[in-house]
Amino acid sequence: MAHILEMRGITKEFPGVKALDQVSFEVEEGEIHALCGENGAGKSTLMKVLSGVYPHGSYTGDIVYDGKVQSFGSIRDSEEIGIIIIHQELALIPLLSIAENIFLGNERATRGVIDWHETNRRAGELLERVGLGREHPETLVDDLGLGKQQLVEIAKALSKNVRLLILDEPTSSLNEQDSEKLLELMLEFKAKGITSILISHKLNEVSKVADSITVLRDGAAVARIDCKGGVSEDQIIRDMVGRSLDDRYPPKTDHSLPEVAMKVTDWTVHHPLHADRKVVDRVSFEIRKGEVLGIAGLMGAGRTELAMSLFGQSWGRGISGTVEIDGRKVEMKNVRQAINAGLAYATEDRKGYGLVLDDTIRRNVPLAKLEKISNGIVVDSHREAEVAELYRKRLNIKSSSIEQETVNLSGGNQQKVVLSKWLFADPDVLILDEPTRGIDVGAKYEIYCVIRELAAAGKAVIVISSEMPELLGVTDRLYVMNEGRFVGEMPTAEASQERIMATIIKTAGDRT
Known part of the structure; x- marks a missing residue:
């Protein structure tokens, strides 16, 4: 031919x-x-x-x-x-x-x-x-x-x-x-x-x-x-x-602690344009310190809407329910309040919401917590560069330097900059929405290692993913979401793709 x-x-x-x-x-x-x-x-x-x-x-x-x-x-x-x-x-x-x-x-x-x-x-x-x-x-x-x-x-x-x-x-x-x-x-x-x-x-x-x-x-x-x-x-x-990658996921060690990092009760969110439509319907869950919690579900189940509404009510209207972080009830009516309460959200849309594309790695990395590198209203440029270089090396971000604009990075390296931003913010609870979308297998492994390292440090990590093998490979416990509600919960060790799909199918159209 x-x-x-x-x-x-x-x-x-x-x-x-x-x-x-x-x-x-x-x-x-x-x-x-x-x-x-x-x-x-x-x-x-x-x-x-x-x-x-x-x-x-x-x-x-x-x-x-x-x-x-x-x-x-x-x-x-x-x-x-x-x-x-x-x-x-x-x-x-x-x-x-x-x-x-x-x-x-x-x-x-x-x-x-x-x-x-x-x-x-x-x-x-x-x-x-x-x-x-x-x-x-x-x-x-x-x-x-x-x-x-x-x-x-x-x-x-x-x-x-x-x-x-x-x-x-x-x-x-x-x-x-x-x-x-x-x-x-x-x-x-x-x-x-x-x-x-x-x-x-x-x-x-x-x-x-x-x-x-x-x-x-x-x-x-x-x-x-x-x-x-x-x-x-x-x-x-x-x-x-250039080498064999025998294991797609790092080894799992149970780092979960008895203390609850975040508890959500009866969380309900209405569509911003259709006030009579509940996109998240009376969702309740909790995650412990040191735990990696997965949320499984089909596209349109309401997972991203749940995450964004929790993160400073970034999405939705008519939001009700309560959130407790580290045992105290918190009000998070905007993103700054959410960050100050110890919650972070790495969006699935890294280009639209996760990065300032026409700015450098140096300026993007500390963006969520500028007060850590500033004296009043003045950013310490030397400290800014130190932080960016630290995370560039820690997450193996492939770039010419920290002065490279993020728009010119590959998708995987852009995602690492997003993660760096939230790691620097040092949250108690980190929500990762489709953290490895469009990323190669080697970079995925590196991100999975970061997730497990966060759990080992006592952080609570929530992973939303459309790839069921990823959820099974990196999380400790799973919730299954369908039509705006949590319809199942199981330890990941007892879960399978078939069991997750069976739970979704069984509860389709079952809203009361």
């Missing part, structure tokens, strides 16, 4: 760091080729070179597509010949319709006037093709779940006559069911002759659909794996991290 793409000796440098170093690989026409590697290995950078986000002249080496050397000046140039990239962060406009998003910049128009009948008709055909045939083209994107939004992005790609589809972490924000649908769609595209490049940290997905894999490490291509005879996740991990 002929190669549709060859990348030859691609080298890309940023100030102070070489992101790609003589990377070469080939993709056969009609196959699914995966790019794997740790955070910061260069995967997204390489795809931005391929798609024209980084234009010709900003890198060295050659892109050979369809047998011709290409010189893309912009992403529009690559799209014109059928190379379409879907970034990890969706590029949809929430308050426009599905049809408007699909044809944004590629409008169905005659002499400058948009033909809305043709726009909606063609959008309907594309929605049918990606499995969204029941959605009306005039539906606002804001009214769709994340899984459906991801499919709208793919419909948008198909509207441009895609031949090579690049998907950067397409399932990182999806639940298991939506992820499965997306993988099935990729296999359908393959059957129709569309070539795909998949970037994913979910190695079970890679091993399921990929025909071949290129592994990047520290900006260099270190291995090519032919998957046609099958491939094990352990083999991919060895090539990614």
Whole structure:
């Protein structure tokens, strides 16, 4: 089978760091080729070179597509010949319709006037093709779940006559069911002759659909794996991290103490736009000092809404119930009160709410507790630098220096900056919402070690995760949440994915 793409000796440098170093690989026409590697290995950078986000002249080496050397000046140039990239962060406009998003910049128009009948008709055909045939083209994107939004992005790609589809972490924000649908769609595209490049940290997905894999490490291509005879996740991990990772999770030692760190009673939260809708309904729970507590549940169960409403009422309205921290009742009506009470929340949306992206590691790390490095209203810049460097080393944040802007870090290293911020705040209770989303297996292990270290130090840690193996691997006890309520509780040692799902299914629609 002929190669549709060859990348030859691609080298890309940023100030102070070489992101790609003589990377070469080939993709056969009609196959699914995966790019794997740790955070910061260069995967997204390489795809931005391929798609024209980084234009010709900003890198060295050659892109050979369809047998011709290409010189893309912009992403529009690559799209014109059928190379379409879907970034990890969706590029949809929430308050426009599905049809408007699909044809944004590629409008169905005659002499400058948009033909809305043709726009909606063609959008309907594309929605049918990606499995969204029941959605009306005039539906606002804001009214769709994340899984459906991801499919709208793919419909948008198909509207441009895609031949090579690049998907950067397409399932990182999806639940298991939506992820499965997306993988099935990729296999359908393959059957129709569309070539795909998949970037994913979910190695079970890679091993399921990929025909071949290129592994990047520290900006260099270190291995090519032919998957046609099958491939094990352990083999991919060895090539990614340069060593065997026999255990995905650190050993668990029970550090829980008799003292209750936080107790929540009858916590109820209403939707901010629909006052009659309870998103969290009379939830009660407690967590002890030194304990790692997991909250399992499907997307939409109310887990994030629970966490955000507890953290200074950051989400919701009509909030009622009580919270006790270290045996005393606390009022947390804003984020500053929550932090002062000893509660911290590491959001699932690190780019939107967790970081100041256009500022440096140095300024982000101490941000939640500036009073610790300031004299009155003046920040001690020397102390600020010491703190940032301390946590950069402690969490192994890969960067040129503490002066690097967080927007230029990989997803895993951004997450480590978020964790550093809350570790410096030194909370009694730390809520981690999807702490390893979009992060490679090596960085995940490092974060799991931090979680267990916090427990050993007597801190209480709550982990919210859509990955059930992660909850089973890192927590001591589990609550199961469904439709805004806690519907089950069990020691993790007695839990299984099957038991958790059975609890959810058994209680579906059972609200009284």
